[in-house]
Amino acid sequence: MLSKKDLVVAGLALLQGSLASLQIVPAATWTAAGTNQHVQAHGGGIIEVDSVYYWIGENKLNGSAFQSVNCYSSTNLVEWAFVGELLSRESSGDLGPNRIVERPKVIYNDATSTYVMWMHIDSSNYGEAKTGVAVSSSVCGKYNYLGSFRPLGFQSRDIGLFKDEDRSAYLLSEDRPNGLRIDRLTDDYTNVTSNTYLWPQHIEAPAIYKNDGVYFMFGSQLTGWATNDNKYSTATNLKGPWSAWADFAPAGTNTFNSQTTFILGVGKNVMYMGDRWLSSNLMASTYIWLPLTLSGTTATLTEEESWILSEQQPWTPSHTKTIPEAESPSNTLSKGAVILSCSGCSGGKSVGYLGGTSNGTLQFSGISSNDTTKTTVQVRYENGDTKQRYATVTVNGKSYVLAFIPSTNGNTPFSSTLNVELHAGDSNAITIRGYGEGWGPDVDCLVVPER
Ligand SMILES: *[C@@H]1O[C@H](CO)[C@@H](O)[C@H](O)[C@H]1NC(C)=O
Ligand SMILES: *[C@@H]1O[C@H](CO)[C@@H](O)[C@H](O)[C@H]1NC(C)=O
Ligand SMILES: *[C@@H]1O[C@H](CO)[C@@H](O)[C@H](O)[C@H]1NC(C)=O
Ligand SMILES: *[C@@H]1O[C@H](CO)[C@@H](O)[C@H](O)[C@H]1NC(C)=O
Numbered sequence: 001m002l003s004k005k006d007l008v009v010a011g012l013a014l015l016q017g018s019l020a021s022l023q024i025v026p027a028a029t030w031t032a033a034g035t036n037q038h039v040q041a042h043g044g045g046i047i048e049v050d051s052v053y054y055w056i057g058e059n060k061l062n063g064s065a066f067q068s069v070n071c072y073s074s075t076n077l078v079e080w081a082f083v084g085e086l087l088s089r090e091s092s093g094d095l096g097p098n099r100i101v102e103r104p105k106v107i108y109n110d111a112t113s114t115y116v117m118w119m120h121i122d123s124s125n126y127g128e129a130k131t132g133v134a135v136s137s138s139v140c141g142k143y144n145y146l147g148s149f150r151p152l153g154f155q156s157r158d159i160g161l162f163k164d165e166d167r168s169a170y171l172l173s174e175d176r177p178n179g180l181r182i183d184r185l186t187d188d189y190t191n192v193t194s195n196t197y198l199w200p201q202h203i204e205a206p207a208i209y210k211n212d213g214v215y216f217m218f219g220s221q222l223t224g225w226a227t228n229d230n231k232y233s234t235a236t237n238l239k240g241p242w243s244a245w246a247d248f249a250p251a252g253t254n255t256f257n258s259q260t261t262f263i264l265g266v267g268k269n270v271m272y273m274g275d276r277w278l279s280s281n282l283m284a285s286t287y288i289w290l291p292l293t294l295s296g297t298t299a300t301l302t303e304e305e306s307w308i309l310s311e312q313q314p315w316t317p318s319h320t321k322t323i324p325e326a327e328s329p330s331n332t333l334s335k336g337a338v339i340l341s342c343s344g345c346s347g348g349k350s351v352g353y354l355g356g357t358s359n360g361t362l363q364f365s366g367i368s369s370n371d372t373t374k375t376t377v378q379v380r381y382e383n384g385d386t387k388q389r390y391a392t393v394t395v396n397g398k399s400y401v402l403a404f405i406p407s408t409n410g411n412t413p414f415s416s417t418l419n420v421e422l423h424a425g426d427s428n429a430i431t432i433r434g435y436g437e438g439w440g441p442d443v444d445c446l447v448v449p450e451r
Contacts, residue, residue, distance in 0.1 A: 021449060022078040022419055023306040023318045023376035026256075027276060027286040029388075029405045029416035032072055034082035036401040036435075037061070038388060041070050042275055042285050043103040045161075045207075045262035046077075047115075049139045053077055056086060056106050056117070056140075057261075060282035065124065066101035069117070071140040077266065077289075077309060078376065079419050083140045086117065094132055094148050098124045101132070103205075103261065105161040106139065107169055109189045115139050116189040118171060120159050121148040129155035131171065133190050151183055151192040158219075160262075162208035170196060170238065172206035172217070180206060180219065182238055196238050201245060203231060209263035209270065211294040217242065218272075218299070220259045225279035227254035234297040248292070248299040256303045258288035267311035270294055272301055281386060284405040291315045306376065318376075319449045324364055326351035326443040335433075336360040342382060344411025345444035350382060352442040354391060355434015362433070362443060368426035370451040375422055377448050378415040379432065381441035382407045390435035395420045396428055404441040413444040422448070 030039045044057020052073050059068040068085040086104070090096055100122035106115050114135050121132035130150050134143035150156060151173055160172035162182075169185040171192055180199040183192040203219035210216070215235050221228040229252070231245035249255045258274030265271075274288040291307060293300045306318040324331075327339045327349040337360035342350040353360040369375070381404050383389045389404045400418060407414040422428050434440045 021308065021319070021371070021373045021375040021451060022076055023308055023417075023449065024078060024289050025306040025376060025378060025415055025417050026288045026290060026304070027414070028378065029403055029414060030080060030287065031401070031403045031416065031418075032080050032082045036390065036403060038283065038403050038405045039072060039080055039287070040283065041072055042277075042282065043261050044273070045105045046264050046273070047106050047108070047139060049108070051075065054083075054106075054140050055080060056104055058102060058104065059085070060285065062283070064100070064282055065097065066095060066099045069101065069104045069119070069143075073140060077271075084142075086136065086140070086143045087134060087145060094121050095145060100124060100126065103159050105159065105262070107161050107163045107189060108139070109169075110167055112188050113137065114188075115143075117143055118159055118161055120157055122157070126157065129157055129176065131156045131159055131173065135190065146190060151181075152195060154178065154181065158204040158206060160206040160208065162210075164210065164238075170208070172208060174202075174204040174206065176202075180204075180217075182208075197240050197242065199233070199242065203245070205230070205260045207260050207263045209265070209294070211270065214294075214297055216263070216294060216299055218248070218260045218263060220255070225277040227257050227259055227276070229253070230255040230258075230260050230274075232299045234299075243297065249301040249303075253303075256288060256290065256301065263292065266309055267313070269309060269311075269315045271309060278408065281406060281408065284388075284408065286405075306378075319451050321450060322368060322448045324367060324446045324448065325349070326362060326364075326445055328364075330366060332361075332363040332365070334361045334363070337362050340442060342411070342413075342442065342444060345382070345413055346380070347445070350413075350442040350444045354432055354440035354443065355437070356439050357437050359433060360440075361431060364430040364432075364446060366426050367422070367428035367430055367446070367448055368450075369422035369424060369428060369448065371422075372424045373422060373451060374419060375449045375451075377418045377420055377422070377430070377446055379404075379418060379441070379446060380413040380415050380444040382411075382413050382444065383441045389439055389441050391432050391440035392435050393418055394429075394431040396423065401435055415447065416441075
């Protein structure tokens with residue numbers, strides 16, 4: 001007979017099996033519901049309101065000039081839905097054509113019941129070096145743009161925000177001539193009152209996270225769009241003393257090829273959010289989200305190909321996976337789909353000519369899963385175009401549209417993630433064809449979690 005404790009343990013195992021399989025896959029194409037585009041929230045941050053995560057960042061679909069500040073929502077940090085533009089392009093002014101609007105960050109002001117957004121505002125040659133402020137009564141609604149200025153008269157490019165437990169809040173601001181600043185915000189969070197700390201070292205992309213009474217400031221060195229070994233510094237008081245800058249990822253990895261944008265607490269877990277910018281096609285920049293371990297005054301970033309994050313449990317690497325090959329003889333290729341040679345692909349082959357007017361189709365059969373669970377399947381692909389491609393992916397009779405950003409990384413296939421219900425057993429069917437009459441990607445293989 002099972003004891004109550006056994007039942008609780010069994011229940012937990014069931015919960016883990018059924019709920020905790022969705023995965024964060026860094027550097028993949030993340031298709032947003034509502035747009036069917038790779039998520040456009042670069043240089044962004046996340047704010048949690050009533051158990052919903054809102055991811056706010058830059059839309060780079062059309063290059064570096066300002067298009068919009070976007071907001072996406074999710075309850076699990078994996079499945080993201082586009083909600084709307086918080087700021088949109090205007091005919092002139094700070095939000096007009098050919099303007100720079102970067103690193104939007106939002107905090108909530110409890111006294112005024114207002115969401116306050118700060119961002120970097122600049123001319124196209126980055127000569128103005130100002131901050132902009134916008135406010136809204138709704139986290140993911142339209143924001144009212146208040147204007148721009150140089151905080152305390154100093155240049156400001158990359159920014160971050162930090163709200164402390166006592167509700168005092170701070171602007172983190174890269175001042176090119178002088179260094180990195182922490183400036184105290186006014187009580188309504190729409191202006192700065194005074195400087196709290198100034199590092200003479202040149203660090204940008206700043207983000208503060210507080211853990212067990214220790215403030216951790218993260219940021220990158222100044223190497224443009226290229227990545228470098230990002231740094232952190234700690235203190236028990238925002239006024240300092242702050243420790244010397246140190247690496248939090250292994251030296252030489254360039255922070256696993258990413259630049260800090262935000263640090264998010266998720267239950268007892270801490271997640272690092274970085275951008276892997278692709279300067280030649282900024283919309284195809286990817287998101288490098290990785291587990292960050294903070295202990296005492298030490299920060300350590302872990303590299304994971306994919307990982308499972310939840311508020312209730314410590315994060316884990318993802319489960320072992322099977323890798324069904326597109327060119328496998330057990331698959332069905334029809335309507336013009338053909339096996340291509342692909343030097344970077346597993347097995348040296350991919351399947352191409354999916355979609356198009358002939359409707360090329362690749363059908364995988366016998367995809368196995370140990371559990372009936374919603375999980376994250378990766379479609380590994382190559383897309384040699386300079387624009388996204390799309391595919392209709394049908395899993396056990398249900399269809400989804402997936403985006404595929406250009407795979408400009410030499411011959412190495414990229415992944416596009418699909419969050420989908422698989423059945424226990426080996427009878428899952430996955431079919432990939434084009435979207436409309438466009439060409440889909442060349443598919444290397446699937447990556448399917450065993451559970
Ligand atoms: C895209 O950017 C180009 C160059 O800045 C501009 O001429 C064009 O109007 C933009 N298109 C959209 C849809 O924003
Ligand atoms: C912001 O603060 C500065 C310095 O105290 C002040 O000069 C400026 O007028 C303030 N801006 C607004 C919009 O209140
Ligand atoms: C391709 O085939 C599918 C399945 O038969 C169909 O639903 C879809 O409309 C076709 N697409 C085109 C472009 O013919
Ligand atoms: C899935 O099932 C197979 C066969 O029983 C087993 O070898 C494998 O360890 C299981 N994988 C996981 C992640 O539980």
